[in-house]
Amino acid sequence: MINIVNLKKSFDDKVVLRGVNLDIYDGEKLVVIGRSGCGKSVLLKHILNLMQPDDGYILIDDVPIKKIRQKDLFFLRKQFGFLFQGAALFDSMTVAENIALPLHEHTNLTDKEIRLKVAEKLEMVGLPGTEKLYPSELSGGMKKRVGLARAIIMDPKYVLYDEPTTGLDPIMAANIDHLINELNEKIKVTSVIVTHDMQSVSRVADRVVMLHMGKIIFNGSLDELYSTDNAVVDQFVHAKMEGPVKPKPVKY
Numbered sequence: 001m002i003n004i005v006n007l008k009k010s011f012d013d014k015v016v017l018r019g020v021n022l023d024i025y026d027g028e029k030l031v032v033i034g035r036s037g038c039g040k041s042v043l044l045k046h047i048l049n050l051m052q053p054d055d056g057y058i059l060i061d062d063v064p065i066k067k068i069r070q071k072d073l074f075f076l077r078k079q080f081g082f083l084f085q086g087a088a089l090f091d092s093m094t095v096a097e098n099i100a101l102p103l104h105e106h107t108n109l110t111d112k113e114i115r116l117k118v119a120e121k122l123e124m125v126g127l128p129g130t131e132k133l134y135p136s137e138l139s140g141g142m143k144k145r146v147g148l149a150r151a152i153i154m155d156p157k158y159v160l161y162d163e164p165t166t167g168l169d170p171i172m173a174a175n176i177d178h179l180i181n182e183l184n185e186k187i188k189v190t191s192v193i194v195t196h197d198m199q200s201v202s203r204v205a206d207r208v209v210m211l212h213m214g215k216i217i218f219n220g221s222l223d224e225l226y227s228t229d230n231a232v233v234d235q236f237v238h239a240k241m242e243g244p245v246k247p248k249p250v251k252y
């Protein structure tokens, strides 16, 4: 379980997180929604210990991240898989080399064991036999799936997804959502998915939280999300032009 307690973060005079409180339960698929720039990625980076809060703290399975940082960074990294927005593959490496990277860095597995593990994960994401391809030979959706295979190569407990369906056609987006659901069921990972793709939210979420002006203003089920009487949440979820949130005028 992850407990985020009163998390605060500013950059110079820009306040991004104003005291975020959030519990993430084992085995659930939690979706974090919110407008562009509201701090969703900043929140993920705190969970991954890539950013440190100004105030507040995070517990991973009851252990404060700060303590893990000092004790054993590898322990933390092993617990988490992360699918970056752009999949973040190394162009000069093959699919297999990209996926195997964490195994080479952090384990003593033999080459044969690594090959087997890579093949197993590629099978899981629906790309068996693609080991020797280079990222330039893959479609956007395939790249995401390779990124996902890399995210789960260390058999993490938690997988964090930063906008997994952005830039994909609707069919490929549905495909990635299906994979997120499958991984959750098959390998029992806890998933945190940051997105503003509302179709994706409907397909994957067990629970949804909405971040707005540095705070969590909604925390509930899909049914509760779509029937909320919070005007800000309602405007976002139903993509309404009119409402309490005024889009900034476009300047030409």
Ligand SMILES: Nc1ncnc2c1ncn2[C@@H]1O[C@H](COP(=O)(O)OP(=O)(O)OP(=O)(O)O)[C@@H](O)[C@H]1O
Pocket (backbone or CB within 6 Å): 011, 016, 034, 035, 036, 037, 038, 039, 040, 041, 042, 043, 196
């Ligand atoms: N390292 C940083 N230094 C300064 N400002 C930052 C840094 N990282 C994020 N920010 C700012 O924090 C705010 C929140 O950024 P974040 O990337 O978390 O937004 P987001 O909700 O993920 O947006 P999007 O949906 O567009 O990806 C933005 O205003 C951004 O400019």
